[in-house]
Amino acid sequence: MQPYEPKKIEKKWQDKWEGEKAFETRTDPARKKFYALVEFPYPSGQGLHVGHPRPYTALDIIARKRRMEGQNVLFPIGFDAFGLPTENYAIKNKVHPKTVTEENIARFTAQLKSLGYSFDWSRCVNTTDSAYYKWTQWIFIKLFEKGLAYKSEMPINWCVSCKVGLANEEVVNGVCERCGGEVVRKVKSQWLLKITEYAQRLIDDLDDVDYIEKVKLQQKNWIGRSKGSEIDFPLDGAQDALRVFTTRPDTVFGVTYMVMSPEHPLLDKYKGKISNWDEVIKYREEAAKKSDFERTELAKDKTGVRLLGLEAVNPANGGKIPVFISDYVLISYGTGAIMAVPGHDERDWDFAKKFGLPIIEVVAGGGVDEAAYTDIADGKMVNSGFLDGMSVAEAKAAASKWLREKGYGAEKINYKLRDWVFSRQRYWGEPIPIVRCEKCGYAALPEGELPLTLPEVESYTQTDDGQSPLSKIPEWVNTTCPKCGGPAQRETDTMPQWAGSSWYFLRYTDPDNAEAPASPENLKYWTPVDWYNGGMEHTTLHLLYSRFWHKFLYDIGVAPTAEPYLRRTSHGMILGENGEKMSKSRGNVVNPDEIVDEFGADTLRVYEMFIGAFELAASWSMDGVKGCRRFLERVWRLPDFMAEGGYSEDLLTKIHQTIKKVTLDYEALKFNTAIAAMMSLVNEFYKRERVTRSEFETLLALLSPVAPHISEELHELAGGRDRLYKTPWPAYDEALCEEDKVTIAVQVNGKVKAQIEIAADEGESAAEEKAFAEKAVKNAVEGKTVVKKIYVKGRIYNIVVK
């Protein structure tokens, strides 16, 4: 047998698969479809990371197996190529981001192909291609037409170094997710998408999909539904009332002051009444420098300014109470103002102590002078007028009713989720297809003018006041209004990277369609995605955004189903050999090219699947890689002692058990144990120094989804007919998986004393007879009374003695 040379055979098979169009898929309503999806990569300058092959190999295994089972499989790939790193690289090196993107995509493509994935490359999608982003823009226009895209002056997260507005979701640990720079708050006119309008449906419809539980939970927590009341506190001597949201209307008698966010719009309206306005302005400026995160970091030391000359009235008892501004109240959550109940809320308690404000106990439980009493499970209302003596639950209902009847409030559902800040003052993104006209306001471009392509610019940097680079091209900006034909200006902001990835899975079904995002026939056949695997880090960003877009597309009749993905699984990270996250600065980065070069793609694939439980993080180990290569070498040498014939009689059970285990384990993403089972079978062949043709073919078929090149090569060398990827998946017989003899552990008082062997069809009496015949059992039982005997079929015979 010639030596195993992965370099030769892997290239050979990759070329053959490509030449044979082995994995190109066609819509065929007569066949059962299976749509497997992996998150398409961002083609970064660093090239493929060893983290990429983990999820890709996993779903490649599923896709290959399902094809062998006869399903019509769509397993596509593409590139999510708009985004900051490319733009920053382009600025630094004075190259067009398009050039950089093309180079990176070429490299990624070569790397992915070298790993032998069964992607349908003919459907490859690139979000920066104008034929693609035409439809991203089209979807935006539809959102705009339905009132779900709107422009708003609002405080946004502003990255000082990137000079770009960030969605809340993009601020990580108080710094910019991309550059790590300082994030401050800045009021800016931004496009927003009303994802909040879909909040309830995004929660409810999780019941209809098969996502791993922690993903569902994380999405629910992120959306953060809470039920409460909005209550109006009249401002003394003014026509307005200060509206708050609270989940605790029962505690309204305990309200001793109120707090507004420093950005609250009512402040400016009443600045004439506020005698310490200078102080307000100063506090507001300081608050603006802080991000939401910094405001929360300063939790221990409450700051604030009391508004002099403006007081509120507690509608419950008519008492006048002071009003403060403080940065711990955020304008973006609820109504931007709170009623403070220091007796029963820790933050309010801290604030009241610091400013010497009264603390009233309204739920009996004691000790509100020492700390806030927050246990609401039991406790009766006190100091609360008509609520006295009620439980908290009763008081909530009674207070809500009373407030509603008196016109002070209404019950309300509130969500933590905020609208999606959708504009970026950046170059490398989809231009927002909107024109602003003095007369008509904002108007969408007519569909016929799409795609609105990115114009060439001299420099990709923003203007110093943070305007998009596109604003520097007057001949592009100045245009005519699509409505009135008068002079108008184009929107110069671009869309965030998340836009293109919010619908790409639909495009895969019909990637070249020029008339629609995808044709109804193709969408109807292929969607929803049957199985989507991706990182946990995308749970609240990409996954939620794309569900939102998909629901919108469903509402306007484009997408055939309400949910885009039937099943969602997640993989763990691959860490460096030292157990830390791989990064250049830690010097623990492993390059997949080097592994492929030294050991082969099949070894890399087997290794990453064998490394540990799929959903858990795993550390890289070069020794582990060697072990997997050794396993493939052992498979390679099996033909040395191959014999003609079917399954050996005495190996029937083992073979059928292995087929069953591998079949079930692949679907359960338990690749490590599936591979262990195949190793065990190979060890068995070695022990006997014999493998029959049928046994060998079965092993190759089982192994082929994980290690497709070596399997295909061995199949061919052994004179196998057709291609392995076209052969049917091995079948197993449930009856033949059963052992005819079983080993049973005999225990005395739960401790194993002996092992006996009985025939599978023998029952308890046989076990009992053999058990008591064992010397060790006799010794342990001697002189004692047998109290109880427990028999677990095929496993345990336990004798309890006293």
Add this chain to the structure above:
RNA sequence: GCUCAAAUGGCGGAAUAGGUAGACGCAAGGGACUUAAAAUCCCUCGGCAGCAAUGCCGUGCCGGUUCAAGUCCGGCUUUGAGCACCA
């Protein structure tokens, strides 16, 4: 602080559904082959005691339920992830 995971040999990790803990792989030690090395093949491999048979201990810690607990329950500790003054 809140939520969710996780903790098993020298290492990565197995253990359907409460039923023989450590599958499979790595590393290590020993042996065969070889002039030698590599590769390959075979054997040993949780700890303590013992020549051995065997006995005792052992799945982060403390308790509990059970004939039987890595697995279930209560209370902790540590690590990781996500969120965080959310009203």
